[in-house]
Amino acid sequence: QSVLTQPPSVSGAPGQRVTISCTGSSSNIGAGNDVHWYQQLPGTVPKLLIYGNNNRPSGVPDRFSGSKSGTSASLAITGLQADDETDYYCQSYDSSLSGWVFGGGTKLTVL
Amino acid sequence: QVQLVESGGGVVQPGRSLRLSCAASGFTFSSYGMHWVRQAPGKGLEWVAVISYDGRNKNYVDSVKGRFTISRDNSKNTLYLQMNSLRAEDTAVYYCAKDRYSGYDTGGYFDYWGQGTLVIVSS
Numbered sequence: 174q175s176v177l178t179q180p181p182s183v184s185g186a187p188g189q190r191v192t193i194s195c196t197g198s199s200s201n202i203g204a205g206n207d208v209h210w211y212q213q214l215p216g217t218v219p220k221l222l223i224y225g226n227n228n229r230p231s232g233v234p235d236r237f238s239g240s241k242s243g244t245s246a247s248l249a250i251t252g253l254q255a256d257d258e259t260d261y262y263c264q265s266y267d268s269s270l271s272g273w274v275f276g277g278g279t280k281l282t283v284l
Numbered sequence: 285q286v287q288l289v290e291s292g293g294g295v296v297q298p299g300r301s302l303r304l305s306c307a308a309s310g311f312t313f314s315s316y317g318m319h320w321v322r323q324a325p326g327k328g329l330e331w332v333a334v335i336s337y338d339g340r341n342k343n344y345v346d347s348v349k350g351r352f353t354i355s356r357d358n359s360k361n362t363l364y365l366q367m368n369s370l371r372a373e374d375t376a377v378y379y380c381a382k383d384r385y386s387g388y389d390t391g392g393y394f395d396y397w398g399q400g401t402l403v404i405v406s407s
Contacts, residue, residue, distance in 0.1 A: 175328065209393040211329070218379065218397045219321075219329060225391070262329050266390040271343055273319065273392070278328040 195263030293401030306380030317387020336387030
């Protein structure tokens with residue numbers, strides 16, 4: 174059971190907007206710790222997608238955006254494309270555990 | 285460009301030991317915190333351990349405390365993970381990952397990842 178909770182799966186049609194939630198607690202997201210997001214294509218290494226809640230590394234399309242409020246965060250993907258179909262993970266720091274934590278991952282399906 | 289190359293994985297019997305290495309290049313290794321992150325077959329990502337840039341700060345996920353030891357040799361640009369008393373549930377791909385910051389910053393995140401090395405614990 175992951176410290177950060179993500180829906181196991183989400184889906185959307187091409188061109189649509191989807192959001193992936195990441196729910197934490199007062200010891201991680203709610204404690205003011207930043208949330209970061211990673212994309213992991215099948216059989217590949219995780220890739221940084223969003224850092225510091227809402228910042229995109231160079232090369233990441235602006236179709237991807239992040240937000241954070243209270244004890245939760247969200248990843249939004251607009252203009253859904255077929256190659257967005259993969260796994261997404263949120264990550265933060267947990268002050269009670271004194272360690273980095275991930276969400277369980279969300280599989281995005283493009284219908 | 286940043287490169288992280290893990291080695292040392294393999295098949296090991298329960299209770300035995302294994303040492304993973306991660307050779308870093310393309311950045312000033314001694315300036316950044318480093319992590320190990322693992323992924324069991326078909327499962328999600330799990331953070332395992334962190335070491336600060338200077339080697340003074342180390343921390344571990346509860347499930348490996350007392351069994352795993354993270355270390356680094358800044359003169360060799362290499363990160364290590366000594367894994368003792370291995371269990372079946374330690375079976376995973378182990379990734380080394382570079383922290384964006386020093387390893388002391390709780391806002392740290394993983395900006396570069398190695399390709400991973402597979403550890404299988406089985407009799």
